[in-house]
Amino acid sequence: MVGRTIRQITILRAKTCRPDTPACLQKTLVGRRIERLDRRAKYLVFNLNPRPSETAPPRLLAHLGMTGRLFVQPTDVPLPGHTAAVLRLDRGQLVFQDTRYFGRLTLDTTPLDRLGPEPLGIHFTPAALATALGSSRQAVKVRLLDQRAIAGLGNIYASEALFLARIHPERPAGQLHPKEIAALHRSIQTVLSQAITVGSTVPLNWSGSTKTDRLFYYGRHPDAPGSYEERLRVYDRAGAPCSRRRCPGTIRRILQAGRSTFLCPQCQSTWG
DNA sequence: CACCATGTTCCTTG
């Protein structure tokens, strides 16, 4: 997409670009060239070329929410159901499809200012994690989902990281011992790195009959059952035996801040 | 029919 110019914009769901308006996006983006793509937390950042009078180049933020998909397709291919927005380019069109409309496509970049450190960035050290956890009495799992503490960790990988670190999700965040913080730090990086590796090995193929799409799945992959499955150890595995060697535990599901948490009560201890 | 869902922000209440 880098180097292409936005020729036309169609917003089919006005709320997708809030707090902006479709007209604002139209005015700001049409005729603009995409100079660079960045990622910050779960935001995809489109850096656009500035106009002569402008000091700062505008940035377009995309967040996929839970069901969003972003892809380029030829202009003569019909739009899929639940298409929220279309950016027509020099060649092809960028489609933002979002079944549940939790996603965003906006010029409002203020969410970036509130984000904590990137878990795979150089600033994310055990000390940085200790700072992020602070002296909070909040459950560590809930804390890990706070994007101001750590940027880009979601519900699945929060459970996975705590399982790998053998830390009970309900432990108060501020009461973890230095060794546990070090283990959690390592586990977060391991879980995310492995997920990225798995994702990057899934072949991308838009042509022909296969719909292999490099998306992440926690259940069976729709086209390749078993072969490209993510290997999640606890998430969505309530009732299954713990995958840790010689652990007799059973994976349990609990609710924290309205979200599902999965854990093994046997090997994730409640008391450091 | 009921309940659940990979996310984030904002608001109210205690």
Next chain:
DNA sequence: CCAAGGAACATGGT
């Protein structure tokens, strides 16, 4: 100040 809970966004799978 902190923490918890609900709402909002809205659809589809089981």
